[in-house]
Amino acid sequence: MRIGIVTFHFSNNFGAALQAYALRRWLTEAGYCADLINYSPSHVEHGGDIRFSVSRRAILSNLKVIYLKQAHLRTQLFGNRRQRHLFERFRRENLGISGQKYTKLSELELIGDNYDLLICGSDQIWSPSVQYGLDPAYFLKFGKVPRRISYAASFGSADYETLTTCDIRKLLDGLDEISIREDSGVDLVRMISGVKGTKVVDPTALLPSYQHLIDSAESVDDEGHLFCYALRTDAGVREISQFVSSKLGLEVVAPRNPHSRWRAIGSTRHPGPNEWLALIARSSFVVTNSFHGTLFSLLLKKPFLVAAIPGKKVGLNDRMESLLKSVGLHERLVYDVNKGAISGLLEIPIDWESAFEKLSRQIGHSERFLIRQIELAATPKSIA
Structure with a gap:
């Protein structure tokens, strides 16, 4: 059983780094081979490409691209070097990332067939960006894989109108099972696709200790x-x-x-x-x-x-x-x-005891969801 995870593992953001770490560690401690697929598109943090158009949408997109590019450059030139080093070391020592970095969906086609199960991981991977919209890679639109699921995905602050404009229904239809991190996300999935998604805990809650x-x-x-x-x-x-x-x-x-x-x-x-x-x-x-x-x-x-x-x-x-x-x-x-x-x-x-009693029930439910999805990925569809 080999599992591939696509998420925001590359961001110098504390929560993004730790949620990627937690999901992979939970899977590996459960005995599975789990990889964080090194997908790092430029549009997420570095802005992406300028559009040569005078439409209002293109102008707004270009303004966002320019802002992100100058913010990234400012961080590289004037940001704290030790902090960058600490993030790089964390990814190197704790995320198990190795090999080629992929920046385009088409490049992922080369590796998609290597996995039995693909998981689009937690964080705001389904929040449309001004300059790019929704990225099909974060809906696992690549490779010939027995099973594709989301785990604790988040829409961020996106609303129903914005998501339907991005034609998200077709993207969601390619997933075998959908799990979401927030109550509002469960409601959005039901309104958009008619599917009853499963609410699960963020992967950082799955680990018993840090x-x-x-x-x-x-x-x-x-x-x-x-x-x-x-x-x-x-x-x-x-x-x-x-x-x-x-x-x-x-x-x-x-x-x-x-x-x-x-x-x-x-x-x-x-x-x-x-x-x-x-x-x-x-x-x-x-x-x-x-x-x-x-x-x-x-x-x-x-x-x-x-x-x-x-x-x-x-x-x-x-x-x-x-x-x-x-x-x-x-x-x-x-x-x-x-x-x-x-x-x-x-x-x-x-009241920590009461809070952890409630959280423990949610963790158990979330672990059972993951175990069930792994079992289904390991079972030939003709038998399942």
């Missing part, structure tokens, strides 16, 4: 701090962190995300995935607006508050809402910086 990664972190001397992790915007996160810091008397330590464009919140660190985990593990409190920041606060049993993302990207809150509702901690998601309400939340201890 101590081996935390222990191998480089030079993390912080202890007992407030860990502040903002993604996409600092709105809300900054204000809540500063207020909680003053109430609890904690130093604010914030990891610098390679993609952030706002002034520092507290004392800045430049971690790789291992060090990012260690900063959470050694903290006394977490404030974040990130899905994986929220999930790892839960997994590492750290008191936390989640700042809801405002404005046009409000749809991204679905990820945190779905997770927190499922473990009975929805009140930890803060929509307004109301100091009185936040003070009240700080006085309420988190």
